[in-house]
Amino acid sequence: MAELFVQQLVNWITLGCIYALLAIGFSLIFGVLNVIHFSHGDVAMTSPFIALAAAQALAIAIGVSSPVWLIVAVCIAVFAVGLIGVILDKVVIRRFRDAPAMMALVATVALGIVIRELIRHLYPQGSNPHAFPRLVSGVAFEVAGVQVGWFTVLVILLTLSLVALLFAFLRLTPLGLRIRAASEDRIVARMMGIRDTRVFRATFFVASAIGAIAGLLFASYAGVTRFDFGVMAGLLGFSAAVIGGLGSMPGAILGGLIIAGIEVLAQTFVPDGASYRLVFVFLLVIGVLLFRPEGLLGRPVMVKV
Amino acid sequence: MGARMSSEMPGFGLATVLAVGIQILGAAFLYLILKAEGGWQVIGLLALLAAGFYLIEKRPQITEYVTASFSRVPVVALVTAVIVVVLFPFAVGNNTYVLHLLIVAQLYAVLALALNFQLGSANIPNFATGASYGIGAYVSALLAINFGLSFWLTLPAAAIAATLFGFLIGIPSMRTRDTYLALVTIAFGVVVQQLLNNFDWTGGPNGLVGIPAPSLFGHSFADPLVVFGWKLPSQANFYYLSALLVVVAIITAHRLHSSRIGLAWNALRADEIAARAQGINVAWFKVLAFAVDAFLAAFAGTIYAFYVSYISPDNFTFLVSVTIMTMVIVGGMDNIFGVIVGAFLLTILPEKLRAFSDYRLLFFGIVIIGFLMIRPQGLFPQRIRSYGESR
Structure with a gap:
């Protein structure tokens, strides 16, 4: 029993961290643009494909196969996905910042279709699942008879440091201050001389790069990547951000942990829970929003006449 | 004047x-x-x-x-x-493929008109229309297969079941709004689709097979339709049936639009607080919008189930709801004619893009994004209400 408990605890934290990283992207973008970037999950899930392609290209170009290339390829992928985010913002998403919320939602769902189809067509045999290696392997330590891999340690450390860096970035740097100002009130921020296009660019780069890391970790955790992983990644990350409270960073992390928690619980304790896990996740989402309509840590929206 | x-x-x-x-x-x-x-x-x-x-x-x-x-x-x-x-x-004539496209387009027109009550008239997002559609299809199919009920009896039963579901989604809509409400409806849609996919009695991912064709006055809808010596393929039966449903939907939409209910929905869209101050029961009209949407969607679902005689959870995914939503936005919110045009366009377009074989989804996505950027108000924007004169 204790073994099972620890094993599920490890699974929960790993998955929770990945969802939290995805949710942070949703929350950041919503905070600044007031737009739900529904294709964020798809953007994030391009990163495993870019990393695989980059690793192969590097291996061919240099001729020696080495695990170092994977690390380099991962860095390339994170940077590239950040740029993809910036380009998508410039070409599509920014145009919907003043549109009704539903229009932006529909447009970004369509954008998600485009991204998925592009992966499918551009990547060789993109329709098939592709194996994705564990970024790190080996056993770090043992707790109650359960072997905890280095991968889990990596996920936790990476998430903690990314969150710390993001907080430092938002609180301590001038650019972070501008992003916070723009998310507080875009018009007033502009009056204060903050160029909002730069803020959007920075926000999308940071959010997409963090999403890319989440995508890489997710593919590595599943051991495989598919062109349509982005749908579920997006839906779960979005749900995590919303039940945490859109625009709130601690909320996004909390939301990610809750979503992963219910998923792991359903898989462990409910018979046939693996196939019903989404039912439990989304029933929880409905339940949370029924009692906390602004999400758990969201600011209540006051409407003035 | x-x-x-x-x-x-x-x-x-x-x-x-x-x-x-x-x-x-x-x-x-x-x-x-x-x-x-x-x-x-x-x-x-x-x-x-x-x-x-x-x-x-x-x-x-x-x-x-x-x-x-x-x-x-x-x-x-x-x-x-x-x-x-x-x-x-x-x-x-005998081109069954064209007739099939027309039937699907008409059913989507009904779904889009159903969603239009919410999205168009009251500006309430609903990503669960696909789920109501699915509930309608499954309820009627299950009744027909397991209890041998005729199509005409399953129709109201499916509508009642879906309307109850509509009320159920409507309840959280009293408290949540905008993006949060959108997520609640997405969640309901996913839950329904996942349950249909997992229950044994709904056939799981394999769905339900062998839904009997309806019949009217001894004429089975699976038989060709013979009118004055003209022989039309069996799809023509369903063509006329769905056309009738479109007419019902248009009349419903038109009557509701000109009634106090439609006016209340428009007031909600304009300003919820102002509407409340006018004495409009905001919560009730929101829930009512969900119920009407589900009611009409269930009709479409029933006809669909009996038409293709095979349904699976894949027919009622989140993407179906998004497609219906896109039809309303592309056609023009709160414009009955526009919504129908949007439904026809978005049903026929992906089929015709088959000429580009594998790339059609890509094209479809690009077309939608481009359209929303170029003409966000839709093909036929909502018209300003005219008061006084009846026509």
Whole structure:
């Protein structure tokens, strides 16, 4: 029993961290643009494909196969996905910042279709699942008879440091201050001389790069990547951000942990829970929003006449 | 007022010609695009369509003039519409694929009209229309397969079940709003789809097979339809059935739009707090919008189930709900005609893009994004309510 408990605890934290990283992207973008970037999950899930392609290209170009290339390829992928985010913002998403919320939602769902189809067509045999290696392997330590891999340690450390860096970035740097100002009130921020296009660019780069890391970790955790992983990644990350409270960073992390928690619980304790896990996740989402309509840590929206 | 009317209103003769001619032109265009094969034909017709919309965009008085002539001779316009709809299958003949497309397009038109009550009239997002559609289809199919109920009895049963579901989704809508409400409806949609996918008694991912064809006065809908010696394929039965449903949906939409309910929904859209201050029971009208949506969607679902005689959870995914939503936005919110055009366009377009084989979804996505950027108000934007005069 204790073994099972620890094993599920490890699974929960790993998955929770990945969802939290995805949710942070949703929350950041919503905070600044007031737009739900529904294709964020798809953007994030391009990163495993870019990393695989980059690793192969590097291996061919240099001729020696080495695990170092994977690390380099991962860095390339994170940077590239950040740029993809910036380009998508410039070409599509920014145009919907003043549109009704539903229009932006529909447009970004369509954008998600485009991204998925592009992966499918551009990547060789993109329709098939592709194996994705564990970024790190080996056993770090043992707790109650359960072997905890280095991968889990990596996920936790990476998430903690990314969150710390993001907080430092938002609180301590001038650019972070501008992003916070723009998310507080875009018009007033502009009056204060903050160029909002730069803020959007920075926000999308940071959010997409963090999403890319989440995508890489997710593919590595599943051991495989598919062109349509982005749908579920997006839906779960979005749900995590919303039940945490859109625009709130601690909320996004909390939301990610809750979503992963219910998923792991359903898989462990409910018979046939693996196939019903989404039912439990989304029933929880409905339940949370029924009692906390602004999400758990969201600011209540006051409407003035 | 009188002076304006006389200068802008077309005369009786011209109005008749316009009302008849435009409908026949529209039907001919629909016929051509349905029959079109090969990339260039489709591209040519789409270019023609785009040019038409560009003209309307540049010269809004054209739309006004045409609408005016339609309301000048309502009876003529109506009779022409009925004749066009009734005769269309005869023109199509034995091409079952075209008939199939038309049936699906009509069912989607009903779904889009259903969603229009919420998204268009009251500006309430609903990503669960696909789920209501699925509930309608599954309830009627299960009743028909397990209890041998006839199609005509399952229709109201499915509608009642889906309406209850609509009320259920409506409850959280009293508290949540905007994006949060959108997520609640997405969540309901996913839950329903996942349950259908996992329950044993719904057939799981394999779905339900062998739904019996409905029959009317001894005429089975699986048999070809013979009218005055003309033999139409069996799909024609369902074509007329779904056309009837579209008519019911249009009448419902029109009546609701001109009633106090439609007015209350529009008030909600304009300003919720102001509506509340006017004494409008905001919560009730929101829930009612969900219920009406689910009610109509269930009808469409029932016809769909009996038409294809095979349903699976894949027919009712989140993406189906998004597609319906896109139809409403592309057509023009709160504009009955626009919504129907949107539904037809977005049903036929992906099928015709099959000429581009594997790339059609990509094209579809790009077209939608491009459309939302270029013309966010939809093809036929909502019209300002006119008070006083009945027509």
